[in-house]
Each structure stands twice: as structure tokens, then as C-alpha cells.
Amino acid sequence: MAKDLRGFIAELEKQSPEDVARVKKPISPRYEMSAILTHLEKKKRFPLLYFENVEGGRAPVVINALASRRLMAMALEAKPEDLARKFSERQAKPIAPVEVSNGPAQEVSKVGDDADLAELPMLTHYDVNAAPYITAGIIVAQDPDTGVRNTSYNRLMMAGKRELRIFMAIGRHLWTLHNKMERRNQPLPIATVIGVHPLFSLGAQAFTPADEDEYAVIGGMMNEPLRLVEAKTVPLHVPADAELIVEGQILPHVRREEGPFGEFTGHAVEKDERQVIEVSAITHRKNYIFQDIHAGYTEHKLMGAVPREAALLKAVRNAVPTVKDVCMPVSGNCRFHAYISITKRTPAQAKNAICAAIAADMLLKHVVIVDDDIDVFDEEAVLWAVSNRFQADRDLVVIANAQGSELDPTAGPGGVNAKMGIDATKPLTGFPLPLRVPDEVMNRIRLEDFLPQLSR
Ligand SMILES: Cc1cc2nc3c(=O)[nH]c(=O)nc-3n(C[C@H](O)[C@H](O)[C@H](O)COP(=O)(O)O)c2cc1C
Ligand SMILES: [Mn+2]
Incomplete structure (x- = not known):
């Protein structure tokens, strides 16, 4: 079976049930889920949170799919201290994606005016946030000249039934692609992927040169080829096993107000004139799970x-x-x-x-x-x-x-x-010796023999 978000959660519930916390009571995506997360963060508890019953009958919401090095280590089949090494290993071995004719990500398809962003359970995290946001959206875009695909997380502000506003850090790949199209007075077609396996999330953030196809990098990270289907309204292929896809285009020469938004630094970023996405389709699984990443949290x-x-x-x-x-x-x-x-x-x-x-x-x-x-x-x-x-x-x-x-x-x-x-390194010579009890004695005098009650 292809690696996807729900498969990861099912596996986690089997292997490590204490890492999944299901909230069954009805709850609003406006501040209320954030309150639960804030209580837990104060206690330094980071389970995967699964909000089953979202106000307004909207889709369930998952937060904290990558909230501890232990969870990521489980996904990457590595020890927590070896995460970076394992990531590098897989990054060095990209796996080309495969195309399939249909996939769960398109079980439900709403095109044009049938698409309505208000149906998604987008969260409002903080009092300063200007509107609900998509925070776990991975934007896929293609270089019009080379065909190379880029992936990046970008915050997306809800601005209407079919309008999002996007923050793209200047000079990054997505910004560069948009800039290239804008110079040609053309929109940049994009797809926003929401609800993916944690290895997809990690691969999507790999530091890669602009000429490397990031779908292949994600495949390498997942250790299996990513399955792709044709998007409904944009000239792109999209991941067949995602929970939800929002298709659209970044408009050239249009800037509208985005923000304020509480960011990863734990501080708000001021509003500014930023780029606009016009949504052309929303596709999803029949009973899709919405994913959120809480800005500024672990x-x-x-x-x-x-x-x-x-x-x-x-x-x-x-x-x-x-x-x-x-x-x-x-x-x-x-x-x-x-x-x-x-x-x-x-x-x-x-x-x-x-x-x-x-x-x-x-x-x-x-x-x-x-x-x-x-x-x-x-x-x-x-x-x-x-x-x-x-x-x-x-x-x-x-x-x-x-x-x-x-x-x-x-x-x-x-x-x-x-x-x-x-x-903060010591000089090579002439520095006092570090303190140590002799190895031979450490190995011989064992806690379980002298203080068994404290040996675990
Ligand atoms: C949860 C999350 C949210 C992010 N939000 C943004 C964002 O709003 N804008 C942005 O430019 N980068 C954001 N980033 C960082 C980019 O995803 C990251 O730098 C990416 O690798 C850039 O890729 P690129 O250079 O290929 O465009 C975010 C990262 C994470 C993990
Ligand atoms: Mn890139």
C-alpha cells in the first residue's frame, strides 16, 4: 500500500497508541483546537491529535503528525540521533514518480464555481490572525521551461470562496517561478497538497537545487515512487494518495492584503500586500482528513x-x-x-x-x-x-x-x-582533563546489583 497520512496514523495507533490522542467532543477550528494544543505544549506533551468531530460537520483535523523526533525517527526507520544522516542518505537516492489513471485524492472533485474553500475546516490559531489559514499546504509548481517540479510549504490565507493569499519568501524557488511567469505576464499554475505521510512532509522541505524534481526527492524519502494523477484544471500532476488537493494559479501583477499571522518565531508578522491564488478546483477523498501545522509550536x-x-x-x-x-x-x-x-x-x-x-x-x-x-x-x-x-x-x-x-x-x-x-571547543593540548570514574569500575559496580529499585 502507498504511504499516506491515514496509513501512518493507523500504524502509529497499532505500534504506539499513547502517541495518538483522539478528541471526540465537538470543537471549533476557530481558536478552540489551538487551546487544546496550547495546554498540551505547556505540559510538554506532543501526541498526534485527531479531532474527529469538527463544528459544522466539516472534515476531521489532524495536528502534530511530526511533533517529535521520536515520531519522525519511527517514520524514517532511524534512531532519533541519526535523523539528519538518514535524511541525507535518502535525499541522495531520489526515486522517480509513477503516473496512475486515478487515485483517492480525486474521489470527490469540485471544479470551478462548485469549489468552496469555506467547506474546509481551516484553523484560526491566534487572536492576531487575520483569517483562517491553510498551514499544512504543500505547493507544487512546475518550471515552465524545464518541467522540473518544486514543492514548498507556504501559508495560505482564506480570502473568499475561491481566493487565497500566499506568503512566498523572496528568492526561494516558488517565488522565483512566480517571478519568471509574472515577467511573461502569465499566471503560475499550482496545486496545494494537504494531508500526507510525514515522510512526504520531510521530503518536500529538502534543500535541493532548482533543477532537481522534488517529487523524486519525496519518493526517495518515502523509499517508494510517489503515485501521481493528472490534475483536473491545471497542467500538473498531483499526488494520488493525498487527502485533499486545491488547484489554482498565482495571478501575475496582483497583490492584496495578507496577514497579520502568528509565525514560527512565536511573534506575529504584520500584514502586507502579497500574491493572490485563484482557486479552480478542490478534490479530495470521500472522507478526507484535513491537516494543520500550528505556527510557532513544536x-x-x-x-x-x-x-x-x-x-x-x-x-x-x-x-x-x-x-x-x-x-x-x-x-x-x-x-x-x-x-x-x-x-x-x-x-x-x-x-x-x-x-x-x-x-x-x-x-x-x-x-x-x-x-x-x-x-x-x-x-x-x-x-x-x-x-x-x-x-x-x-x-x-x-x-x-x-x-x-x-x-x-x-x-x-x-x-x-x-x-x-x-x-566552545577546548584547545588540542594543555587543557585540564575531564572527570571520569575508571571504566573498569563503572562496568563492575552496576546499579542493578546495589540499588535495583533505581536501576531503571
Ligand atoms: C509548516 C511550514 C510552513 C512554512 N511556511 C512558509 C511560508 O509561508 N512561506 C515560505 O516562503 N516558506 C515557508 N516555509 C518554508 C518552506 O517550505 C521551505 O523553505 C521550502 O523548502 C522552500 O522551498 P523552495 O526554495 O523550493 O521554494 C514553511 C515551512 C514549514 C515547515
Ligand atoms: Mn525547491
Whole structure:
């Protein structure tokens, strides 16, 4: 069976039922689901949430399909600390998609004026949000000259029965495709894919060159070819096993107000004049599941971490072959901070690692390089290394006025911000020895023999 969202949930309920929480009481997508999620986040609980009974008889909603490294590790068949490595492995082996004549994603098809976005259970997360949004929509678009397909998550604001407004970060692939078409005074046909297997979500975010077909990258991530069907109203192929597809086009030379919207930084982004999508069809499974990703919450941050960590690992390895691990922690929105461990072999390699990391990821602001005895997934251990092995006058790198994210709340106009590198590695020689109880004694004196009640 093809990998899809409902198959993943069924598998999860079988293998790890405590990771799925079904809400049976009627609930509104306007703030109420967000309240449930907020209560759980405060308790640091991140189960996959399945809202079965959505007000107005609308489709059920799933949130948190990628809210923990453990869930992603399950999907990728890897250990949590190996996610970036496994992601890189699969990214290096794309699998071409296959075309099929029909698929569940088109069981119900509403074309033209029959399409109505108001039927979807789009969520309103925060008091500042201007309208309900599609937040788990993966936009597929094709380069008109090369035929290469791109995928990216983009927030989509509800603006009418058949109108969405879109935020495309400037310079990214989707923005570039739209820009190319706009210069020709033409619309860019797109399809928005909603409700997919977590591996689809991860593959869709891979850092890829513009000439690589992202459907093949997604296939590689899923370890099976993606099944595609012809879209109803746009010249594109769409995933046959998605829950829901919204077809349409990004209009040339049209800008209308989008936002405010609460973003991944935990802050609102102001309204601005942004691009407009005219919807031409909505297709879905008969009993489709709607997916949401809560902006600024753990899932949103973590799902972006793995593709970025994979890209960083690769870039830093070019500069420092003995790089060990990379973690982009939730405290840095999984984008602004990176903790990188290296097995240091030459006196100043940490500085090279800092430069490589900063150059590789535009969103990254702060990099901490530690020795390989520090677990980068243990934030306290990383800060311990900073406190003991770092001197600001010698080990700090600051780059002023670099390109960062437009969403960084402290950045200047156009997302210009500062980058900082912290070398928290010890010198190769002449540093005090770390503390250790002799290995022989650690292995001989076992907790289960002396304090069995505390050994688990
Ligand atoms: C949940 C989520 C929401 C996102 N929202 C947006 C968005 O609204 N606009 C945007 O430009 N990028 C957004 N991104 C980031 C893009 O999906 C990501 O940078 C993508 O890989 C860009 O691909 P591209 O360069 O191929 O267009 C989002 C990512 C995630 C995980
Ligand atoms: Mn791309």
C-alpha cells in the first residue's frame, strides 16, 4: 500500500497508541483546537491529535503528525540521533514518480464555481490572525521551461470562496517561478497538497537545487515512487494518495492584503500586500482528513529541523571532515541556533566549521561548536561546554549585516541580521582533563546489583 497520512496514523495507533490522542467532543477550528494544543505544549506533551468531530460537520483535523523526533525517527526507520544522516542518505537516492489513471485524492472533485474553500475546516490559531489559514499546504509548481517540479510549504490565507493569499519568501524557488511567469505576464499554475505521510512532509522541505524534481526527492524519502494523477484544471500532476488537493494559479501583477499571522518565531508578522491564488478546483477523498501545522509550536519548528540539519551536516563536512552531529534545537525555533560537534584534529577547525555553517543556511543566526564528548541534543551539556570552554575575546565570531530571515523579529529591513559563532571547543593540548570514574569500575559496580529499585 502507498504511504499516506491515514496509513501512518493507523500504524502509529497499532505500534504506539499513547502517541495518538483522539478528541471526540465537538470543537471549533476557530481558536478552540489551538487551546487544546496550547495546554498540551505547556505540559510538554506532543501526541498526534485527531479531532474527529469538527463544528459544522466539516472534515476531521489532524495536528502534530511530526511533533517529535521520536515520531519522525519511527517514520524514517532511524534512531532519533541519526535523523539528519538518514535524511541525507535518502535525499541522495531520489526515486522517480509513477503516473496512475486515478487515485483517492480525486474521489470527490469540485471544479470551478462548485469549489468552496469555506467547506474546509481551516484553523484560526491566534487572536492576531487575520483569517483562517491553510498551514499544512504543500505547493507544487512546475518550471515552465524545464518541467522540473518544486514543492514548498507556504501559508495560505482564506480570502473568499475561491481566493487565497500566499506568503512566498523572496528568492526561494516558488517565488522565483512566480517571478519568471509574472515577467511573461502569465499566471503560475499550482496545486496545494494537504494531508500526507510525514515522510512526504520531510521530503518536500529538502534543500535541493532548482533543477532537481522534488517529487523524486519525496519518493526517495518515502523509499517508494510517489503515485501521481493528472490534475483536473491545471497542467500538473498531483499526488494520488493525498487527502485533499486545491488547484489554482498565482495571478501575475496582483497583490492584496495578507496577514497579520502568528509565525514560527512565536511573534506575529504584520500584514502586507502579497500574491493572490485563484482557486479552480478542490478534490479530495470521500472522507478526507484535513491537516494543520500550528505556527510557532513544536511540530512547526521540529519538522523544519531535520532537512536543515542534513544540509548543515553536509556543508560542515566539506570544511571539517570529522564533524560528528548537528542539532537545531527547539529553543532556536529549529532554525536560528545550531549546535555542532566536531572531533577536533587541528587547532582552529571550529572557526572553519562556524563559517561553513553560517554560509550554508540563511536562516541560521547562532552556531555553537563543541567537542565530540558533548551531546548536541542535550542543550544543558552544550551550555556547559560554553561556560567552561569559551572565552568571548578569543572564541567569538560576529558577522554584521548578513542576510537572514524576514521573519526574524529583531532583523532589520529585508531580513538583514547578524550572525554569531561560538567556539566552545577546548584547545588540542594543555587543557585540564575531564572527570571520569575508571571504566573498569563503572562496568563492575552496576546499579542493578546495589540499588535495583533505581536501576531503571
Ligand atoms: C509548516 C511550514 C510552513 C512554512 N511556511 C512558509 C511560508 O509561508 N512561506 C515560505 O516562503 N516558506 C515557508 N516555509 C518554508 C518552506 O517550505 C521551505 O523553505 C521550502 O523548502 C522552500 O522551498 P523552495 O526554495 O523550493 O521554494 C514553511 C515551512 C514549514 C515547515
Ligand atoms: Mn525547491
